[in-house]
Amino acid sequence: MNTWHEVADLIGSLLLLSGALVALSGVIGLLRLPDVLTRSSAATNPQTLGILLLTAGVALRLRSWVDVGTLALVVFFQLLTSPVAAHLVARVAHRTGQTGAGPLLRDDLAGQGRQATGGEGPEPDGSGTG
Amino acid sequence: MTPPAPKVPRGRRLDVPLIAWLTVIWMLLWSGPTWGNLVSGVLVSVVLCLVFPLPAVELALRLRPIGILRLAGYLLYDMVASSITVTLRSLGGTRRPRPAAVIAVPLRCRTDLMIAATAVSVSCVPGGALVEVNGATATLFLHVSDADAPGKVERTRRDVWRLEALAVRAFGTRAEIDRIGADPAREEPGRDRGE
Known part of the structure; x- marks a missing residue:
């Protein structure tokens, strides 16, 4: 019984540590990567994985079902919302033409797609062209 | 969490699965399944569903x-x-x-x-x-x-x-x-x- 608690504590600590490291790597990417879109992907993927590892570690250390449920809720909403945020950032970046240093190799979105999904507000200029 | 009833539009009517889901979230947020949390959660969910009705979405969802x-x-x-x-x-x-x-x-x-x-x-x-x-x-x-x-x-x-x-x-x-x-x-x- 007691050994199991110690094992769970140990694994929990390792998960907490690795989650923190993964989140840190995401932040370093956020600072060092060159443009909006790569930075945005650095801000979402490692952060989500970091949250996942952190909550798993916390769950192993708390070991109560109600807390595990709450943590599962945290993970659920994290998984659901961070792609949406990343998508909005990417969409704005594309519409304002901030898609990296050089011109785009190709842009399938250049002419179409906007009227069907956007529909709101005035049309921006032909952004992100090659 | 949702039974296969995709044809029911979500209008200003009570959507039982949605209320159940909101109640579960409410109870988790208020740290635990107690009777008080259950009752208040159902109340809040029903009021939410009545005040902010969701648009009709075709819920073609299966859980496999x-x-x-x-x-x-x-x-x-x-x-x-x-x-x-x-x-x-x-x-x-x-x-x-x-x-x-x-x-x-x-x-x-x-x-x-x-x-x-x-x-x-x-x-x-x-x-x-x-x-x-x-x-x-x-x-x-x-x-x-x-x-x-x-x-x-x-x-x-x-x-x-x-x-x-x-x-x-x-x-x-x-x-x-x-x-x-x-x-x-x-x-x-x-x-x-x-x-």
């Missing part, structure tokens, strides 16, 4: 445990892989930036829910960022970095299709799964129209 497990496993693997990619790239010093591209990926599924599920899953693909979703034509637009690398665009497109198949096999209806069985390459001739 094996498919969900496979999707979760693949997403976890993808997330680890993309985290490693991002870490290596950010630690690897500033390289000369390679040209990126925005590519259109036509999907095979047609329901809004499946398109959304695929779009959310796609955010985990390494090196790809979702720029736009066109629900009418079921097309995703992805920003691909390093697009001049040979086969990179094709590989990204195949990744998206694989994620789509996994997502539909986890949550889709029978009709959508049948659609997934089709060859994605059949859309190939139309894809270069934005050239």
